[in-house]
Amino acid sequence: MKKNLFKFKMTPQRMAILNYLKDNKDHPAVEDIYKSIITQFPTISLATVYKNLEMLKNLGMLKELSIGQDKKHFDPNVSPHHHLICKECKKIVDIDVKFDLNIPEHSKKGFEIIGSHIEFYGICPECKKKS
Amino acid sequence: MKKNLFKFKMTPQRMAILNYLKDNKDHPAVEDIYKSIITQFPTISLATVYKNLEMLKNLGMLKELSIGQDKKHFDPNVSPHHHLICKECKKIVDIDVKFDLNIPEHSKKGFEIIGSHIEFYGICPECKKKS
DNA sequence: TTTTTAATTGATAACAATTATTATTTAATA
DNA sequence: TATTAAATAATAATTGTTATCAATTAAAAA
Numbered sequence: 001m002k003k004n005l006f007k008f009k010m011t012p013q014r015m016a017i018l019n020y021l022k023d024n025k026d027h028p029a030v031e032d033i034y035k036s037i038i039t040q041f042p043t044i045s046l047a048t049v050y051k052n053l054e055m056l057k058n059l060g061m062l063k064e065l066s067i068g069q070d071k072k073h074f075d076p077n078v079s080p081h082h083h084l085i086c087k088e089c090k091k092i093v094d095i096d097v098k099f100d101l102n103i104p105e106h107s108k109k110g111f112e113i114i115g116s117h118i119e120f121y122g123i124c125p126e127c128k129k130k131s
Numbered sequence: 132m133k134k135n136l137f138k139f140k141m142t143p144q145r146m147a148i149l150n151y152l153k154d155n156k157d158h159p160a161v162e163d164i165y166k167s168i169i170t171q172f173p174t175i176s177l178a179t180v181y182k183n184l185e186m187l188k189n190l191g192m193l194k195e196l197s198i199g200q201d202k203k204h205f206d207p208n209v210s211p212h213h214h215l216i217c218k219e220c221k222k223i224v225d226i227d228v229k230f231d232l233n234i235p236e237h238s239k240k241g242f243e244i245i246g247s248h249i250e251f252y253g254i255c256p257e258c259k260k261k262s
Numbered sequence: 263t264t265t266t267t268a269a270t271t272g273a274t275a276a277c278a279a280t281t282a283t284t285a286t287t288t289a290a291t292a
Numbered sequence: 293t294a295t296t297a298a299a300t301a302a303t304a305a306t307t308g309t310t311a312t313c314a315a316t317t318a319a320a321a322a
Contacts, residue, residue: 011270013270030308030309031308045271045272046272047272047309047310048271050309054310066197071307071309084244093240100230107227108215109256111253114254115253120232120247122242122243123245124241125241138297140288140290141290145299161280175301176300178282178302178303181281183299
């Protein structure tokens with residue numbers, strides 16, 4: 001039989017979190033995830049959700065978005081992409097466009113660049129309609 | 132004499148905050164600002180710093196950076212520019228390079244784009260030396 | 263299958279950053 | 293100088309997140 005090389009157990013709670021996040025394009029905050037999972041696991045603790053998200057992030061299965069300084073948001077899409085953020089409703093939407101972000105060497109200020117992320121700010125169609 | 136069209140007073144505390152931020156390129160967090168001002172105003176309250184920063188932001192004299200989800204950082208440079216962020220020490224450095232970030236209309240998902248901001252992640256020269 | 267054990271859970275306390283509240287003080291105008 | 297609305301300082305409250313720990317449980321070993 002296959003040995004579990006990772007030192008973690010597949011608990012029903014963890015499974016539910018993974019399942020909720022799978023193909024999720026909403027960039028949910030921790031509370032969003034919690035509120036959904038608690039319908040299936042009425043006793044789940046918010047701390048459990050936090051711990052699982054931290055773990056899945058460390059395993060590279062999730063990316064944490066630092067958009068807005070308020071809450072942590074998680075993205076199961078770990079491949080490089082950028083985001084559109086609505087200034088009104090704070091909705092986060094993927095933008096699947098590649099940009100050339102090469103920095104001329106003399107502008108790098110000695111940094112070794114590892115990655116990049118663009119946040120586009122604007123008004124989403126729903127909020128535009130309202131105003 | 133000139134009337135103050137804005138409904139705010141120029142207090143010594145506010146002046147000190149403005150002065151600290153003027154030409155500041157360090158993207159300080161609230162506590163950094165507080166720690167500096169308190170040397171001149173030993174009785175200043177952290178809440179006063181918060182309120183002033185919020186006000187100056189609303190007046191368009193500062194920009195709030197949402198880099199990292201931990202603390203609020205403020206930037207007196209309100210003209211569009213991007214940032215290099217050190218993954219090790221979390222230092223934030225301006226990058227004065229213009230990028231072409233035009234999004235093809237069909238990729239805008241109905242958003243009206245207002246602005247954009249690029250975060251480049253990497254290792255700063257100081258941290259590179261250490262490791 | 264049963265036992266063992268280390269990981270995980272849930273409950274809650276602790277914590278850090280920020281915001282709200284309020285009595286007192288003060289800058290700006292009359 | 294007197295008036296008054298805005299600002300301050302002190303502190304309580306709130307929010308989001310992390311730490312702690314006893315009880316539980318999934319997975320490896322027996």
